[in-house]
Amino acid sequence: MFRKTPLRAAALLAALLAGVSGACADATLDRIKAKGKFTVGVILSGAPFGFIDPKTQEQKGFNIDLARALAEKLGVALETVTVTPPNRVQFLQQGKVDALLANMQVTEDRAKIMDFPPTVFDRAGGAAIGRKDSGIKDWADLKGKPVCVSQGSNFTQPLIELYGAVVKGLPSQPESLLALKGGTCVIAVHTGATLGLMLEDRAEEWKDYGILIPTEIVPADSVVWIRKGEKDTSAALDKALRELITSGKLLEIAKKNRLLNTAFIEEQQKTLSAAR
8 A cells, every 4th residue: 555655745736736727727728738739720821921832832931830839838739720711710619720820810890709818919901902003092092993802801891981992802812812813803902911922922923013002901910819718728828929929939930931021029029028
């Protein structure tokens, strides 16, 4: 028969406390720990956020690397699931993914049905790409004109309500840009960082097109989306995000993936580091 030594008693107490702690975690955090994987929904619509490397067929991009870094902070492996603008929220709510890193900025409507850790990792708005000879120079010039966006885009409402555009929702950004080239729309509106890098990398293909309006529409915070009420998952991810930002790891990820503007991340690093 074993005797309970002080060391054995301490180990038993630690195990009991760990069990209590685990039982208190919300369903998603419990599941992440149990399966040893953090399953993240990502969009692979193009650099710098997410794309398939044509040479290696590997997923690459800022969102992929950020998801991997978060998984490492949680002490588990990363599993990615490709989502699209029309199905990304459904995938999260049905439990097919634990979180979304899917080019979704904070809006009032989204915050009604999903939660997110309070730490913001980037800020993004919509840029307008169109033919250079279109004559469009301002958002007000879009009144009554067809504009392509991805389905579920948060740019749809302001384009209609503020500028009177006739919005056409396409299943994804590549299809929207194809529709632009085909003349279905006079302008396509997508995340500025994506369009800017595309014009830089594929200059010959897009030589007749440019970002026609100097300002971005509804710049908003980029966050990790999770299911409503998952407080422990939110706390764990928030702690990980803050560590990635203050350590400079997130800025490293941004520069590696060629985000054209890292000013927001640099400012977040200063602010959060000063608050520690």
